[in-house]
Amino acid sequence: MHSDSYSDSIDKKNELKIRELLNDLPMFCREFFRGIEPVTQSRTRLGYAFDLRIFFHYMQDNNPSLAKIPMHDLPIEILKKVTATDIEEYLSYLKVYENESGTEYTNDERGIMRKLSSLRTFFHYFYQKEVIEKDPSVLVSMPKIHQKNIIRLDPDEVAILLDQVENGEGLTDRQKVYHEKTKERDFAMLTLLLGTGIRVSECVGLDISDVDFKNGGVRVIRKGGAEQIVYFGKEVNDALSSYMDKREHITAAKGHEDALFLSMQNKRISVRAVENLVKKYAGTVTSLKKITPHKLRSTYGTSLYRETGDIYLVADVLGHKDINTTRRHYAAIEEDRRRMAANKVTLRE
Secondary structure, X not given: OOHHHHHHHHHHHHHHHHHHHHXXXXXXXXXXXXXXXXXXXXXXXXXXXXXXXXXXXXXXXXXXXXXXXXHHHOOHHHHHHOOHHHHXXXXXXXXXXXXXXXXXXXXXXXXXXXXXXXXHHHHHHHHHOOOOOOOHHHHOOOOOOOOOOOOXXXXXXXXXHHHHHHHOOOOXXXXXXXXXXXXXXXXHHHHHHHHHOOOHHHHHOOEHHHEEOOOOEEEEXXXXXXXEEEEOOHHHHXXXXXXXXXXXXXXXXXXXXXXXXXXXXXXXXXXXXXXXXXXXXXXXXXXXOOOOHHHHXXXXXXXXXXXXXXXXXXXXXXXXXXXXXXXXXXXXXXXXXXXXXXXXXXXOO
16 A cells, blocks of 8 residues: 555545534535535545534534434524624633533634634635625634643653663563564654654555665655655664564555554554554653654754754755744744853852
8 A cells, every 4th residue: 555545545534434424414514515625635624524513512502492403404594593602602612511422522722723713614615605694703713822832852852762662661561561572663663753753644654665765765645645755864764774674574464564664453553553652652751741743743843953043944844834833943942042041141150
């Protein structure tokens, strides 16, 4: 399975899930999803489907007349009755809520912003189609995002982390049993993530044929579907080479023969599995930082900017479409410099 095939497989799963959700959503939502299909990716539409289901559940829970109607049968006329106040109350509800199964969910500012964005796209579509005369969602302000400091590993922590992955120190006895079986794979994955800054989704999507040792690069599918070669250095090369020697002797499960990184079941490893192993190893290095695969990406971005001072190079290598996203790495380094300045001036000899 080539990376393109892997992407196609994800799209297929997303489409099947969208169809499943449409069986619950009001019938008129089908028109919306047909209308936006040519200009959106499957994962975007899937996000809209989940968000709309939450919205209509909320509407039914807070309107006795709607509660009596199955969600699938809700009439399109209800969109004409939704006000900006209704949407504002819905966004407040999203901070902490329970789904129909009683599971509690929370949303931070970014989560609420994404769900409002879904509603804006939804209402704008029917406004353009002249189904509704007013679009209440445009009257609701986007929540203010409070930027958080970038969490990343310091250079010495990166070295300790990779040492721990190699030798298994700090792991429990049970974890060490698995470590013996997966240490080459884990070391190669973490070295690749720390040495290139690729996304975890890009990492798990790699096929064996995507690794080019001759030119020192891996072929990844970026957000939006664009293909890009990301180059790596000697440390990544050595880690991948060692893992490849072992990978050649593993018989992958049917349909996963081409996957570069395999799970214990010899299937393509999942994003969740990589998140769990990063959490496991990072926990042996620092208990004060919540380290995720994305934090490893931030670690690389910060280190690359510190070494080159080229914000545009960092943006290109990380696959950022918006340079402002990359500037957050620059801000993190400026914080380091300000901290260093605190000890430059001596008040008393």
